[in-house]
Amino acid sequence: MSHTGSWGTGCCVWLLLWFGGGTLGQPLECRAGADVGRRCASIPLDKLLERVVQHAELIYRLSEESCALFEEMFIPLAVRTQHIRGGNTCTSPAFSVPGSKGEVQQISDKWLLHTVLILIQSWIEPLFTLQDTLDRYDNAPNVLLNKTKWVSSKLVSLEQGVTVLIRKMLDEGALTMESHQSWMIESSEPADMVESVTKDYAVLTCFKKDAHKVETFLKLLRCRQTQGLSCFPI
Numbered sequence: 001m002s003h004t005g006s007w008g009t010g011c012c013v014w015l016l017l018w019f020g021g022g023t024l025g026q027p028l029e030c031r032a033g034a035d036v037g038r039r040c041a042s043i044p045l046d047k048l049l050e051r052v053v054q055h056a057e058l059i060y061r062l063s064e065e066s067c068a069l070f071e072e073m074f075i076p077l078a079v080r081t082q083h084i085r086g087g088n089t090c091t092s093p094a095f096s097v098p099g100s101k102g103e104v105q106q107i108s109d110k111w112l113l114h115t116v117l118i119l120i121q122s123w124i125e126p127l128f129t130l131q132d133t134l135d136r137y138d139n140a141p142n143v144l145l146n147k148t149k150w151v152s153s154k155l156v157s158l159e160q161g162v163t164v165l166i167r168k169m170l171d172e173g174a175l176t177m178e179s180h181q182s183w184m185i186e187s188s189e190p191a192d193m194v195e196s197v198t199k200d201y202a203v204l205t206c207f208k209k210d211a212h213k214v215e216t217f218l219k220l221l222r223c224r225q226t227q228g229l230s231c232f233p234i
Contacts, residue, residue, distance in 0.1 A: 045168050046225065052161045053218045059151055059158065060211040066147045067204045073141065074197050090206035095119065097216055097233055104220070105229045112217045113166050119210050120159045127152040130203050133196065158214075 043051070095115050098104045131148050134140050216233045223231035 041164055041167075045165075048161065048165060048168070049218075049222050049225065052158065052165060053215075053222050055154060055158050055161060056211070056215040056218050059154055060208070060215045062147050062151050063204070063208040063211045066144060066151065067208050069141070069144050069147070070201060070204055073139075073144070075201055090202075090209060095213060097213060101232055104232055109221060109224065110170055112221050113162065113170065116214050116217050117159065117162050117166065119214050120155060120162060123207055123210060124152075124155055124159065126203055127155060127207065130200060133200055 095118075098107060127148070131145075131152055134145055134148060220231055220233045
């Protein structure tokens with residue numbers, strides 16, 4: 001189908017720009033083979049924060065593209081409409097974006113950083129599980145598989161970057177979950193293919209919402225480094 005080719009071209013452009021050091025910025029990893037605890041530690045705070053924000057922007061953008069492609073390939077329009085009308089079915093941690101300037105000013109940098117880390121950690125395992133599921137699809141396009149694989153691997157890199165930010169900005173260790181919890185995925189196997197597709201669709205849509213929160217909170221944190229408490233999330 002012609003639309004699959006356009007998706008593939010777009011994905012390749014994004015990945016070439018990212019790994020080739022193009023206008024989208026540098027990869028978050030600083031040195032190949034470096035100890036995870038020291039990863040990116042030698043980069044100045046402002047540059048590290050900028051790279052982390054760029055990383056989050058790309059993850060959110062590809063989560064949007066993955067969700068749209070999955071809808072186009074597997075989800076009928078009537079099901080999409082019903083899903084939207086059903087409201088928020090996600091059960092990930094309930095961190096809402098502040099709705100007023102007063103609420104924003106009451107939020108500390110520590111809250112922003114630890115909230116971002118918790119959201120990232122809560123999605124690492126579900127995304128790897130999703131990848132295994134998509135690999136078993138008979139007709140899943142390679143571009144969808146490549147996008148979800150990229151997001152899964154780079155979410156781990158983003159976790160490492162945020163951990164370093166916490167050490168640099170707060171002079172403390174990062175909160176680490178005992179295990180990467182699945183906040184929204186039941187342990188039972190789907191009864192049939194339709195149920196499996198519906199479940200995977202829910203994973204993609206819920207992750208997209210949380211990826212947007214991560215991006216928003218990190219941009220707010222970056223803004224505060226120069227403009228203080230006058231910043232407001234977009």
